[in-house]
Amino acid sequence: MTTPMEGAGAAQAHLDEQSEAKPSRFAGLTRWWDGLHRWQQWAVLAVAAVLVYLLPVLNPPLITSEPSNDFPITCVTMAIYALAALGLNVVVGQAGLLDLGYIGFFAVGAYVTALWTSQDSSFVHIPYLWTLPLAMIVTVFFGIILGLPTLRLRGDYLAIVTLGFGEIIRLLATIIPALKGQTGFQNVGAPPGTDSDGNPIFANNKGVPWYWLTVTIIIIVMLLLGNLERSRAGRAWVATREDEDAAEIMGVPTFKFKLWAFAIGAAIGGLSGALFGGLNGFVNNQKFDVQTSMLFLAAVVLGGAGNKFGAVIGGALIAYIPLRFTGIAEYKYLIFGAILVLLMIFRSQGLLGARNHLLTYASRARRWLSDRPGSTPAPATKESGS
Amino acid sequence: MHTLLAAAAADESWITLDWSALAQDFWPSTIDGLTFGSIYALVALGYTLVYGVLNLMNFAHSEVFITGAYAVVFTLSGLGFGASPPNLSWAAIALNLVLACAAAMAAAAGVAFLLERIAYRPLRRRNAPRLVFLITAIGMSFVIQNIFFAWRGATAEPAVIMMPTKPVFDIGGTIIYLDTLIIVIAAVAMMVGVDQLIRRTRLGRGIRAVAQDPDTATLMGVNKERIIVSTFVIGGVLAGAAALFYVMKVPSGVVFNGGFILGIKAFTAAVLGGIGNVRGALLGGLLLGVIGNYGQVLLGSSQWTDVVAFVVLVLVLMVRPEGILGSNLAKVRA
Numbered sequence: 001m002t003t004p005m006e007g008a009g010a011a012q013a014h015l016d017e018q019s020e021a022k023p024s025r026f027a028g029l030t031r032w033w034d035g036l037h038r039w040q041q042w043a044v045l046a047v048a049a050v051l052v053y054l055l056p057v058l059n060p061p062l063i064t065s066e067p068s069n070d071f072p073i074t075c076v077t078m079a080i081y082a083l084a085a086l087g088l089n090v091v092v093g094q095a096g097l098l099d100l101g102y103i104g105f106f107a108v109g110a111y112v113t114a115l116w117t118s119q120d121s122s123f124v125h126i127p128y129l130w131t132l133p134l135a136m137i138v139t140v141f142f143g144i145i146l147g148l149p150t151l152r153l154r155g156d157y158l159a160i161v162t163l164g165f166g167e168i169i170r171l172l173a174t175i176i177p178a179l180k181g182q183t184g185f186q187n188v189g190a191p192p193g194t195d196s197d198g199n200p201i202f203a204n205n206k207g208v209p210w211y212w213l214t215v216t217i218i219i220i221v222m223l224l225l226g227n228l229e230r231s232r233a234g235r236a237w238v239a240t241r242e243d244e245d246a247a248e249i250m251g252v253p254t255f256k257f258k259l260w261a262f263a264i265g266a267a268i269g270g271l272s273g274a275l276f277g278g279l280n281g282f283v284n285n286q287k288f289d290v291q292t293s294m295l296f297l298a299a300v301v302l303g304g305a306g307n308k309f310g311a312v313i314g315g316a317l318i319a320y321i322p323l324r325f326t327g328i329a330e331y332k333y334l335i336f337g338a339i340l341v342l343l344m345i346f347r348s349q350g351l352l353g354a355r356n357h358l359l360t361y362a363s364r365a366r367r368w369l370s371d372r373p374g375s376t377p378a379p380a381t382k383e384s385g386s
Numbered sequence: 387m388h389t390l391l392a393a394a395a396a397d398e399s400w401i402t403l404d405w406s407a408l409a410q411d412f413w414p415s416t417i418d419g420l421t422f423g424s425i426y427a428l429v430a431l432g433y434t435l436v437y438g439v440l441n442l443m444n445f446a447h448s449e450v451f452i453t454g455a456y457a458v459v460f461t462l463s464g465l466g467f468g469a470s471p472p473n474l475s476w477a478a479i480a481l482n483l484v485l486a487c488a489a490a491m492a493a494a495a496g497v498a499f500l501l502e503r504i505a506y507r508p509l510r511r512r513n514a515p516r517l518v519f520l521i522t523a524i525g526m527s528f529v530i531q532n533i534f535f536a537w538r539g540a541t542a543e544p545a546v547i548m549m550p551t552k553p554v555f556d557i558g559g560t561i562i563y564l565d566t567l568i569i570v571i572a573a574v575a576m577m578v579g580v581d582q583l584i585r586r587t588r589l590g591r592g593i594r595a596v597a598q599d600p601d602t603a604t605l606m607g608v609n610k611e612r613i614i615v616s617t618f619v620i621g622g623v624l625a626g627a628a629a630l631f632y633v634m635k636v637p638s639g640v641v642f643n644g645g646f647i648l649g650i651k652a653f654t655a656a657v658l659g660g661i662g663n664v665r666g667a668l669l670g671g672l673l674l675g676v677i678g679n680y681g682q683v684l685l686g687s688s689q690w691t692d693v694v695a696f697v698v699l700v701l702v703l704m705v706r707p708e709g710i711l712g713s714n715l716a717k718v719r720a
Binding site: 092096098149150152153154155156157159160161163164165167168171172174175290291294297298301305331333334336337338339340341344345348 | 437443505508509512514515516517518520521522524525526527528529531532533535536646647650653654657661687689690692693695696697699700703704707
């Protein structure tokens with residue numbers, strides 16, 4: 001019974017070694033993180049969350065984008081990009097499906113919000129907060145429509161088809177009169193509530209409430225995604241990403257799980273789009289181009305594909321750099337392009353590498369086994385039945 | 387979505403099929419589609435060759451193309467061409483165009499060569515996974531595009547008219563102009579040339595061998611690195627030719643991001659015909675050009691061209707996941 005298992009343990013150890021083969025500042029960080037107990041990890045996260053919440057209020061010097069861009073607004077933009085990158089990370093990082101048209105889902109989310117709240121649309125008007133779940137439902141629908149015919153294709157074909165989808169959404173926004181092309185929709189709704197002076201809390205020029213809302217949503221989404229990663233779906237995604245044929249042979253219904261990844265990614269994209277529409281209070285066809293899609297992808301890769309925290313950090317950076325260094329904002333694509341190339345050549349796993357643990361609680365199991373006196377070299381944990 | 391459609395339909399019908407316009411414009415739009423299709427096909431060849439040998443979707447190929455287009459514009463404006471047709475004899479015009487074409491080919495091939503050297507070779511040394519290659523390609527595409535942006539700004543280069551419009555002959559009321567004729571004939575001739583090169587020459591045999599099995603090809607004495615560089619350079623040369631025709635067709639279309647969408651459509655053409663398949667690239671390019679044009683006339687707006695192209699791509703891939711002619715450079719028999 002032990003012989004094959006020992007082999008698996010060695011293979012897993014070898015994988016871990018490989019993923020930690022390139023020492024760097026971040027690898028050390030990751031190792032420190034993995035060495036902590038679960039409660040310690042939660043404590044660190046809680047402190048980090050408080051700091052993140054206070055970011056626009058503190059408005060720290062050096063970090064602030066103030067003279068040129070309002071810092072709270074910068075923070076919301078960062079948060080919205082981080083949320084979008086989080087969604088794309090499910091598709092690209094977890095399931096290994098290259099989606100180059102992610103902006104399409106973002107656009108659909110923004111348009112759903114505009115259509116159901118703006119005075120310029122002839123639709124039934126519903127409160128803004130209800131459009132968030134509605135945007136998710138509509139984008140999931142779009143994700144499935146796009147995924148059903150294309151997810152059976154090979155990886156790079158999928159890339160070109162998704163790219164086409166993103167373009168089609170942008171062009172339809174121009175063509176369909178009900179979507180108002182470049183004129184767009186003014187006065188997109190916002191969450192309710194007024195402060196003591198009777199001004200709306202969620203005004204388009206006040207970043208802090210929007211920021212808190214978005215960060216809260218990010219935290220909820222991250223908790224849900226963390227559970228997903230440790231579930232059967234997450235394992236299926238990793239298996240599909242690593243070797244689709246092998247996964248299929250081992251009985252993983254890869255198509256179904258790929259479609260799931262696509263749908264979940266789409267829903268998060270739609271959600272971030274809806275927040276984007278609400279924050280700006282204006283939605284038209286100008287901001288949903290292929291380049292932005294590529295920026296989202298750059299965010300995921302920058303942070304480290306397959307790593308939630310990496311995606312959030314990557315997304316925030318992509319939004320932050322042009323707003324902070326306005327002198328170079330014009331050249332942001334040049335800079336991001338160069339960073340992407342250098343990253344891929346010298347550190348292709350991104351700033352925080354992906355976590356290659358196929359086995360969910362491998363780190364804890366290893367620690368538990370190595371803590372026992374006179375223990376044999378750690379055998380791999382048994383995968384709970386899936 | 388249904389509510390949206392219903393609302394849109396109630397608003398005003400935004401999707402109308404104007405069959406009479408198509409019937410009326412059938413031949414002109416076919417000819418025009420073939421012209422653009424030839425340009426797509428030439429660019430698509432660059433994608434297909436590199437894909438066949440490296441299994442890499444070379445996203446930056448669109449920037450190889452736009453480099454060629456810049457070279458054409460710079461050369462011709464240096465030779466005194468401008469916004470009005472040149473006042474030269476046809477022989478002089480032809481000589482100038484050959485010069486511009488040579489400049490474009492050299493520039494595009496140079497950029498393709500550098501791309502391979504700077505970005506892809508280090509990755510091959512590391513045996514990087516495919517996603518890494520693709521993202522590098524996207525990064526390089528951004529870099530080259532924005533080098534042009536930093537250098538030439540966001541406005542298009544001033545138009546360069548290469549030749550007076552000269553009707554050559556007309557078929558049943560449809561006038562064929564000289565530039566159209568040159569583009570289609572030259573492009574198809576080049577593609578036939580590349581096809582023969584792949585099938586009959588020693589270099590072509592090397593390309594097929596590397597596409598089939600790089601390791602065995604190396605053991606059999608094929609210089610893999612040289613073959614890979616050659617495919618990039620051939621793709622660059624063809625993109626340079628495509629750039630000349632593009633400027634001929636769209637005199638004021640040279641702008642830093644002008645290659646991006648065209649590149650995407652060329653790649654779509656390559657996939658449509660079967661990626662890695664030289665004849666597929668020709669077929670896919672011509673089909674995409676013609677279908678896009680029909681869609682544009684039928685639906686009454688140029689916005690529809692790309693939508694139609696992508697929808698057709700998805701439909702074809704659903705039926706034939708490998709593209710129309712199948713996708714394998716390695717299966718080509720001499």
